[in-house]
Amino acid sequence: MSLKFNSKYVEGVVSASDLAAMEQRAKDALETLNNKSGLGNDYLGWVTLPEDYDKEEFSEIKKSAEYIKNNADVLIVIGIGGSYLGARAVIEACTSNNYNLICKDTPQIYFIGNSISSAALNEVVSLCEGKDICVNVISKSGTTTEPAIAFRVFRELVYSKYSNEEAAKRIFCTTDKSKGTLKALADKEGYKTFVVPDDVGGRYSVLTAVGLLPIAVAGIDIDLLMKGAADAMKDYNGECFNCNDVLKYAALRNCLYEKGKRLECFVSYEPSMAMFNEWLKQLFAESEGKNGKGLFPVSCVFSTDLHSLGQFIQESGADLMFETVVKFNSVDSDYIIKADEENVDGLNFLAGDKMSSVNEKARLGTLLAHTEGGVGNLVIEAEKADEYNIGYLIYFFEKVCAVSGYILGINPFDQPGVESYKKNMFALLGKPGYENEKERLEKQLGL
Ligand code: PA5
Numbered sequence: 149m150s151l152k153f154n155s156k157y158v159e160g161v162v163s164a165s166d167l168a169a170m171e172q173r174a175k176d177a178l179e180t181l182n183n184k185s186g187l188g189n190d191y192l193g194w195v196t197l198p199e200d201y202d203k204e205e206f207s208e209i210k211k212s213a214e215y216i217k218n219n220a221d222v223l224i225v226i227g228i229g230g231s232y233l234g235a236r237a238v239i240e241a242c243t244s245n246n247y248n249l250i251c252k253d254t255p256q257i258y259f260i261g262n263s264i265s266s267a268a269l270n271e272v273v274s275l276c277e278g279k280d281i282c283v284n285v286i287s288k289s290g291t292t293t294e295p296a297i298a299f300r301v302f303r304e305l306v307y308s309k310y311s312n313e314e315a316a317k318r319i320f321c322t323t324d325k326s327k328g329t330l331k332a333l334a335d336k337e338g339y340k341t342f343v344v345p346d347d348v349g350g351r352y353s354v355l356t357a358v359g360l361l362p363i364a365v366a367g368i369d370i371d372l373l374m375k376g377a378a379d380a381m382k383d384y385n386g387e388c389f390n391c392n393d394v395l396k397y398a399a400l401r402n403c404l405y406e407k408g409k410r411l412e413c414f415v416s417y418e419p420s421m422a423m424f425n426e427w428l429k430q431l432f433a434e435s436e437g438k439n440g441k442g443l444f445p446v447s448c449v450f451s452t453d454l455h456s457l458g459q460f461i462q463e464s465g466a467d468l469m470f471e472t473v474v475k476f477n478s479v480d481s482d483y484i485i486k487a488d489e490e491n492v493d494g495l496n497f498l499a500g501d502k503m504s505s506v507n508e509k510a511r512l513g514t515l516l517a518h519t520e521g522g523v524g525n526l527v528i529e530a531e532k533a534d535e536y537n538i539g540y541l542i543y544f545f546e547k548v549c550a551v552s553g554y555i556l557g558i559n560p561f562d563q564p565g566v567e568s569y570k571k572n573m574f575a576l577l578g579k580p581g582y583e584n585e586k587e588r589l590e591k592q593l594g595l
Pocket of ligand 1: 286
């Protein structure tokens with residue numbers, strides 16, 4: 149196993165008998181997943197995806213990534229939710245949250261169409277000035293408003309920079325294999341298309357073309373990413389509770405939930421993992437937050453957030469939350485703290501120490517402090533934040549989420565609640581077909 153899962157620091161909150169009582173429910177949930185007999189069972193393509201993926205498309209992804217690397221200074225990735233978070237999470241985790249400032253041989257990558265902010269849109273347009281660009285628009289439905297608006301803008305930009313023939317070569321569409329506006333447009337204009345498989349939902353799609361094309365453009369080895377996920381797929385299939393940490397973690401999360409915890413805080417000690425935390429938040433929130441149930445996922449990067457949210461966690465977190473910490477045992481780039489002759493800052497007690505060791509002491513100190521404050525900690529240890537381990541972690545969390553969702557008794561693969569704001573927004577914008585709603589909502593808002 150590439151991960152070590154340590155549950156010792158929730159023992160004060162979850163007893164051995166609590167966990168034993170949850171054991172069978174976790175095993176049943178895994179069986180439901182494996183038998184494909186549970187809710188949402190037409191969205192289980194991700195379960196075997198790390199091995200059972202379209203190899204031909206995979207090599208097309210690599211070819212397109214090469215084309216983009218050779219022909220663009222900037223790749224614009226347009227998508228929202230599951231259609232962008234995974235790619236951004238992997239790129240930043242495997243490189244840096246400053247990827248765009250440090251990339252040398254690969255294009256800068258800007259993510260847009262993930263909000264309706266005109267400032268964000270205009271900013272990315274202006275960042276493209278004088279640059280060669282390619283666009284990867286990603287939308288499974290092909291109709292989501294946020295990316296559709298951004299695609300209109302960037303399509304126009306590409307056509308204003310290049311001949312029609314050249315422009316068409318610079319636009320890559322990742323969408324449904326046959327339906328949707330985006331697919332129809334791509335076919336009409338001759339854009340290269342990649343497929344979001346029917347049986348893989350947005351938040352489980354990072355290991356399809358949705359994530360893989362942008363990730364490959366960033367120079368990340370997608371073979372290793374898939375290998376990590378494939379190994380996790382093999383490692384976490386067993387029904388033996390004590391040998392399968394997916395079962396244990398899913399069971400413990402549900403024990404903590406049933407003890408009244410309402411928040412799970414995903415914690416990393418590396419800023420480059422901030423977007424991975426965002427990916428986790430979407431994965432768990434959209435999967436579990438239904439029928440009045442579910443843990444609300446939040447995230448922190450420590451020690452940064454120990455200087456803002458730490459106070460609350462320490463003294464008021466006990467009834468509310470627990471933490472799940474992803475810890476890496478080694479870093480690519482370390483720093484040894486130097487001695488200073490005058491020692492005016494009093495830091496010579498750290499002279500000769502590696503920054504990574506100081507970070508680890510901060511983690512251990514926080515672990516003890518938060519646990520003593522009543523905030524249990526689950527710790528997941530990986531060797532390092534590289535392609536292999538990130539792929540492994542992705543699959544691990546996806547499976548934990550699905551098993552947890554089945555323990556909770558909900559469908560972990562739909563997201564009906566997302567439609568409510570859309571309906572209101574369309575009505576207020578005067579979209580044809582929403583006329584009656586418009587009047588009602590405007591009255592409610594006093595407009
Ligand atoms: O997980 C999901 O299904 C959602 O977050 C979608 O990915 C998101 O709403 C974007 O949808 P689409 O890819 O259809 O534009």
